[in-house]
Amino acid sequence: MSHTIDHKLDASLITKPIMMNIPASKAFTYPILVASDLLAHPEKWLPTDWQKKRLVIITDDNVNKIYGKHLSTILEQAKPLLLSFMPGEKSKNSQIKLNLEQRMIQAHCDRDTLILALGGGVVGDIAGFIAATYMRGISYIQIPTTLLAMVDSSVGGKTGINVPQGKNLIGAFWQPTCVIADMNCLSTLPQVHLINGLIEAIKMFATSDAKLFN
Numbered sequence: 519m520s521h522t523i524d525h526k527l528d529a530s531l532i533t534k535p536i537m538m539n540i541p542a543s544k545a546f547t548y549p550i551l552v553a554s555d556l557l558a559h560p561e562k563w564l565p566t567d568w569q570k571k572r573l574v575i576i577t578d579d580n581v582n583k584i585y586g587k588h589l590s591t592i593l594e595q596a597k598p599l600l601l602s603f604m605p606g607e608k609s610k611n612s613q614i615k616l617n618l619e620q621r622m623i624q625a626h627c628d629r630d631t632l633i634l635a636l637g638g639g640v641v642g643d644i645a646g647f648i649a650a651t652y653m654r655g656i657s658y659i660q661i662p663t664t665l666l667a668m669v670d671s672s673v674g675g676k677t678g679i680n681v682p683q684g685k686n687l688i689g690a691f692w693q694p695t696c697v698i699a700d701m702n703c704l705s706t707l708p709q710v711h712l713i714n715g716l717i718e719a720i721k722m723f724a725t726s727d728a729k730l731f732n
């Protein structure tokens with residue numbers, strides 16, 4: 519792990535250290551579902567007790583109009599909290615993150631809250647980082663709606679925000695409990711973002727899999 523450092527303590531120290539043992543965390547796997555109509559049937563992939571859970575849908579205003587409000591209606595039994603912010607890279611910042619977190623606190627979201635990160639890479643990165651830090655870490659599901667988010671950013675647990683000094687400089691590795699890629703979402707995606715995602719996919723094959731690239 520990147521944060522383990524070998525401390526070679528100086529022999530002149532007058533006190534012996536008390537050693538803190540951290541148990542190794544368990545390896546785990548999570549499902550990635552790629553299919554059509556997944557958003558129309560969240561009961562098929564949500565935890566079985568979803569009606570009793572505090573659900574928070576985090577999305578941006580574009581995705582909210584097309585999918586967020588609809589998903590919120592389907593999940594109305596759980597009275598989900600629907601949080602939306604201005605679309606685009608400029609929103610991936612600490613002010614927006616804090617604003618979303620404060621709205622979650624006001625709504626009494628606790629450690630059992632489940633975040634649904636519904637949107638492209640911007641939503642996934644910021645909602646994932648909120649999940650990593652809210653009450654020291656809560657669960658979240660990645661629901662990528664752009665091709666780039668489906669093929670890249672929703673998988674692997676990289677979360678974060680931008681600061682004036684650079685992109686993605688503040689963040690955490692925090693894995694989702696599952697990834698839901700509904701192919702229907704690509705039907706509304708503007709062509710420029712479709713091309714973006716395709717280029718990302720081609721780049722991945724070009725750098726890691728000659729057979730699939732060909």
Ligand SMILES: NC(=O)c1ccc[n+]([C@@H]2O[C@H](COP(=O)([O-])OP(=O)(O)OC[C@H]3O[C@@H](n4cnc5c(N)ncnc54)[C@H](O)[C@@H]3O)[C@@H](O)[C@H]2O)c1
Pocket residue numbers: 578579580581584605606607610637638639640641643663664665666667670671672673674675676677685686703704706707708711714
């Ligand atoms: N975490 C990672 O591993 C990782 C990897 C690659 C990129 N990223 C990050 O991803 C971000 C870029 O993601 P992106 O390209 O998805 O951009 P984005 O999230 O800004 O989405 C692009 C635009 O498409 C709109 N949109 C999203 N889904 C839509 C849909 N189904 N129909 C219509 N409109 C839709 C959004 O509102 C937005 O305006 C960057 O911040 C980048 O740093 C993260």
